[in-house]
Amino acid sequence: MPENRYENPGGPVTPSPRPGQERYVAPVDEGGLGAVDAVKADDAPTSLWRDAWLQMRSRWLFWVSAVIIVLVVLVAAFPGLFTSLDPRVCNLAQALEPPQAGHPFGFDRQGCDIYTRTIYGARASVVVGVLATTMVVVLGTAIGAIAGYYGKWFDTILSRITDIFFAIPLVLAAIVIMSVTTNRTSFTVAFVLALFGWTQIARITRGTVLSVKNNEFVTAARSLGMGRGQILWRHVLPNSAAPIIVYATVALGQFIVAEATLSFLGIGLPPSTVSWGGDISAAQGAIRTAPEILLYPAGGLALTVLGFMMMGDVVRDALDPKARKR
Amino acid sequence: MLWYLGRRLLQVIPVFLGATLLLYAMVFLRPGDPVAALGGERGLPEAVQEQIRAEYNLDKPFIVQYLLFLRGVVTLDFGVDFRGREITEVIANAFPVTIQLALMALAIEAIFGVGFGLFAGMRKGGIFDGSALVVSLFFIAVPTFVVGFVMQIVVGVRLGWLPVAVGRDPDFISLLMPAMVLAAVSFAYVLRLTRTSVAENLSADYVRTARARGLRRSQVTGRHVLRNSLIPVVTFLGADIGALMSGAIITEGIFNINGVGGTLYDAIIRGESVTVVSLTTVLVLVYIGANLLVDLLYAALDPRIRYA
Numbered sequence: 001m002p003e004n005r006y007e008n009p010g011g012p013v014t015p016s017p018r019p020g021q022e023r024y025v026a027p028v029d030e031g032g033l034g035a036v037d038a039v040k041a042d043d044a045p046t047s048l049w050r051d052a053w054l055q056m057r058s059r060w061l062f063w064v065s066a067v068i069i070v071l072v073v074l075v076a077a078f079p080g081l082f083t084s085l086d087p088r089v090c091n092l093a094q095a096l097e098p099p100q101a102g103h104p105f106g107f108d109r110q111g112c113d114i115y116t117r118t119i120y121g122a123r124a125s126v127v128v129g130v131l132a133t134t135m136v137v138v139l140g141t142a143i144g145a146i147a148g149y150y151g152k153w154f155d156t157i158l159s160r161i162t163d164i165f166f167a168i169p170l171v172l173a174a175i176v177i178m179s180v181t182t183n184r185t186s187f188t189v190a191f192v193l194a195l196f197g198w199t200q201i202a203r204i205t206r207g208t209v210l211s212v213k214n215n216e217f218v219t220a221a222r223s224l225g226m227g228r229g230q231i232l233w234r235h236v237l238p239n240s241a242a243p244i245i246v247y248a249t250v251a252l253g254q255f256i257v258a259e260a261t262l263s264f265l266g267i268g269l270p271p272s273t274v275s276w277g278g279d280i281s282a283a284q285g286a287i288r289t290a291p292e293i294l295l296y297p298a299g300g301l302a303l304t305v306l307g308f309m310m311m312g313d314v315v316r317d318a319l320d321p322k323a324r325k326r
Numbered sequence: 327m328l329w330y331l332g333r334r335l336l337q338v339i340p341v342f343l344g345a346t347l348l349l350y351a352m353v354f355l356r357p358g359d360p361v362a363a364l365g366g367e368r369g370l371p372e373a374v375q376e377q378i379r380a381e382y383n384l385d386k387p388f389i390v391q392y393l394l395f396l397r398g399v400v401t402l403d404f405g406v407d408f409r410g411r412e413i414t415e416v417i418a419n420a421f422p423v424t425i426q427l428a429l430m431a432l433a434i435e436a437i438f439g440v441g442f443g444l445f446a447g448m449r450k451g452g453i454f455d456g457s458a459l460v461v462s463l464f465f466i467a468v469p470t471f472v473v474g475f476v477m478q479i480v481v482g483v484r485l486g487w488l489p490v491a492v493g494r495d496p497d498f499i500s501l502l503m504p505a506m507v508l509a510a511v512s513f514a515y516v517l518r519l520t521r522t523s524v525a526e527n528l529s530a531d532y533v534r535t536a537r538a539r540g541l542r543r544s545q546v547t548g549r550h551v552l553r554n555s556l557i558p559v560v561t562f563l564g565a566d567i568g569a570l571m572s573g574a575i576i577t578e579g580i581f582n583i584n585g586v587g588g589t590l591y592d593a594i595i596r597g598e599s600v601t602v603v604s605l606t607t608v609l610v611l612v613y614i615g616a617n618l619l620v621d622l623l624y625a626a627l628d629p630r631i632r633y634a
Contacts, residue, residue, distance in 0.1 A: 163337070164344030167614050168606075172572035176606055177352050179594040257469045261576060264471050265591075280472065291479045298472040306467035313463070 048242065052318035062314045068307030076126035079119045087112065087120040087274045108279070108293050109286050117274055118296045124263075124275035125304055128190045129256040135194035136255075137248050140201025141237070147202070148209030149232050159206070166199040171258060178267040189268055193255050204247055208240035215239075242319040249312035253305040260301050276301040330625055338618055345610050346399070350392050353599050382600060395603070404604040407593070413604045416589060420605070423496055424578070424585035428570040430498075430505035435513040436563055443520025443559075444552060450525040458521070462514035470573065474507040474580040491582045504581040508574060512566050519562055523555035530554075557624075564620035568613030 056062045075082055090112035099106040105114035147158035173196040181188055212218070213236055221231045262268030263277025271278060276297040283294035370378075379385040382405070383394050398404045404413035446458040465473070481503060482490035488503045527533060528551060536546045571586060578587035586605060593601035 160340060160344070163341045164348065167341050167345040167617075168349065168610055169569055169572040169613055172575070172606060172609060173349070173352075175575060175590075175594065176349065176602060179602075180353055180599075253467065257467075260469050261471065264469075265576075265579070267594075277469075280475075284475065287475055287479065288483060291475070294472070294475055298468070298475075302464070302468045302472070305469075306463060309463055309467055 048319065052315070056314055056318040059314055059317075061310055065307045065310035065314060068303060069311060072122055072304045072307060073126060075119055076122040079123060082119045083113075083116045085113050085116040087117045105296050106293070108283065109290075110282070114293055114296050117279055118276070118300050120274040121276040121279055121297055121300060122304065124186060124269055124273055125256045125259060125277075125301065127186045128193070128259040128269075129252045129308075131187065131190035132193040132197065132255040132259075133248055133252045135190065136198045136201055136251060137244065139194065140198035141205050141244060143198070144202035144205025144207075145209050145232060145237060145240070148206035149213055149228075149236060155206075158202075162199050162202050165196060166203075168196060170196050171261060174258060174262055175265065175267065178262055181267075184268065184270050186269065186273070189259055189262060190255070193258055197251065197255065197258075201244060201247055201251070204243050205240060208243055209236055212236050212239045246312060246316040246319060249308055249315055253308035253312070256301070256305050256308070327625065331622065334618060334621055334625075338614055342611065342614055343396075345614070346396070346607050347392060349606050349610070350395060350603055351388070353603050354391065355388060398604075399607060405600060407598050407601045408596075409598075413601055416601065417586075417605060417608055420584065420586045420589040421608075423501075423583055424571055424574050424587065426496070427501055427505055427508060427574055427577070427583065427585060428567060430501060431509035431512070431570050432563060432567060434505055434509040435516050435566070436559075439513045439516025440520050440556070440559060443517040444524055444547075444555075446517065447521040447524025447555070448528070448547070450521070450528075455521070458517060462517045465510045465514035468510075470507060470511060470576050471580060473510045474504075474577060477503055477507055478580070496583060501583075504577050504583060507580070508570060508577045511573075512562075512570065516559060516562060520555060520559050523558055524551055527551050527555050561620050561624060564623060565617055568609070568616040571612055572609050 090107075090110045092111045094107045094111040097103075097107045097111075103113050103115060105118065108114050108117070143158050143162065147155045147162075170193070174192050177192050177195075178184065178189065181192070218231060218235055221235050222228075226234070259268055260275070260277030260280070263275045264281045266281065268277055269275045279297040280294055280301070283290075283297070286293060376385070383391050386394070402414060404417070407413050407416065442458050446452075446455040449455055478490050481487050489500045490503075492500045492504065532554075533546060533550055536550050541549075574583075574585060575587035575591055577583070578585045579591055582588070586609065590602065590605045592598075593605065
């Protein structure tokens with residue numbers, strides 16, 4: 001083996017050209033282009049959603065909020081799984097009794113089991129929150145998308161209507177309207193909240209649709225002969241979905257708080273419906289003697305809202321590439 | 327700027343008309359007769375009901391009622407309520423306390439929100455940042471009335487530091503706790519907004535330039551980072567004045583304050599529809615005014631908006 005005394009093992013190496021080549025050509029995997037080629041074509045293409053999912057599942061906050069949300073939804077759907085008692089069966093003789101076997105949270109002023117009422121209270125909050133959010137997303141997206149996509153006088157009229165509804169604070173409007181509403185159900189509460197809560201989503205959707213609709217893929221779709229409505233539905237809306245989803249998650253939490261506020265004021269859900277807001281309102285009467293009975297429904301409420309708010313945070317971070325980089 | 331001002335002012339008018347018409351319709355175009363309900367179980371004689379209806383214009387078509395109401399708004403004469411009190415006077419009595427409460431809440435959320443937000447943003451990802459985020463989420467998630475009760479129990483009753491409820495003549499000390507409760511949710515939003523904004527601006531080119539010029543850390547933070555980060559925060563705070571005034575309904579109820587919220591809630595319970603609509607109209611006016619102010623401020627700060 002001929003020894004080259006000038007060769008420095010750590011220094012630059014100039015490899016000899018391969019047979020048939022005039023000078024050295026780096027194999028593909030050594031050059032910078034190798035990294036590009038190394039992406040296997042049969043891998044699923046990385047989309048915004050896939051990236052977001054990969055990023056989300058590595059955060060503990062995502063798992064904590066997911067567990068809270070799943071638990072709350074489970075409790076709301078099947079309260080019977082978590083307690084065998086009836087929340088409406090109360091014994092006044094047991095009023096304000098402390099926690100005991102089978103009644104971990106004790107009894108409230110009416111002698112109802114607080115644990116059972118806290119479990120059954122989840123349904124009202126979740127139903128109102130989900131209903132109101134669904135209505136808001138449908139209404140807000142439709143109005144915002146039509147205003148942003150069709151423009152011209154559609155935009156003028158719809159934007160003015162949005163401004164009008166935006167000028168009335170949500171809780172104020174809900175209080176005024178619910179106070180004159182005699183038929184109070186989960187649906188009417190959700191409807192009133194949605195009626196004044198859709199403006200933010202409409203504004204967000206209008207903004208994103210405006211920025212999406214001038215993209216090349218929209219021009220391409222149009223030149224392929226796709227109809228305007230079809231383009232809006234198939235191309236523009238899916239590409240504007242990210243901010244809507246983020247806002248909807250946060251809005252769900254806000255609607256739950258608003259519903260509890262209304263029920264607390266006595267103009268939300270009727271007393272016959274077990275709800276956290278109503279129970280907090282009832283506990284208010286014993287605030288000096290037994291303040292702890294207030295904490296259970298309040299805790300359930302806070303935990304639920306916290307779950308959705310944290311999820312909103314995580315989803316926003318995951319869907320915003322600008323925030324991800326840092 | 328003047329042109330922009332005129333355009334924005336013109337835009338406010340249809341919004342105000344639409345919003346008041348909406349509220350007016352929601353309260354008055356509903357089943358049930360407020361006058362018939364006045365007499366309680368026995369009811370009032372038909373002639374008396376007719377007279378009251380005529381007095382409050384309730385016998386006229388809806389749109390005429392609304393226009394008469396608008397005239398009242400413009401001339402600052404809302405008429406009298408069902409108990410014979412001048413509504414304008416009721417409003418004038420209720421507003422000072424609420425304005426004081428809202429301004430105190432605004433000061434609290436601005437000072438603490440911006441302060442904590444700045445610290446959290448400067449060390450994004452640190453321990454302080456993490457705990458500030460969790461605490462702010464907590465404030466957003468827990469409804470105002472729960473925060474109010476907990477404060478009453480802990481600070482008012484157990485510790486005895488601040489008065490539990492506010493009496494007839496509210497002073498600074500007795501309004502401190504309600505103001506803190508009212509500020510709680512917005513405080514959390516201000517904190518998060520400041521934090522994000524500061525963290526974003528820290529990596530901006532002009533901050534690197536400022537550092538390269540050899541400015542001290544405090545100078546860079548105070549003069550460059552903070553000042554630029556405050557633009558979105560000021561926007562939020564301005565718009566929040568209106569939200570705080572209507573959010574005071576809950577807080578005033580808990581602490582027994584005779585402000586706008588307390589009066590409004592009273593009027594709702596008693597079915598004083600005229601008072602309800604008048605008070606809400608003033609609140610909506612404040613809300614619209616605050617938003618307008620913010621827009622103008624923004625346009626003054628950022629020339630791009632004026633010419634858009």
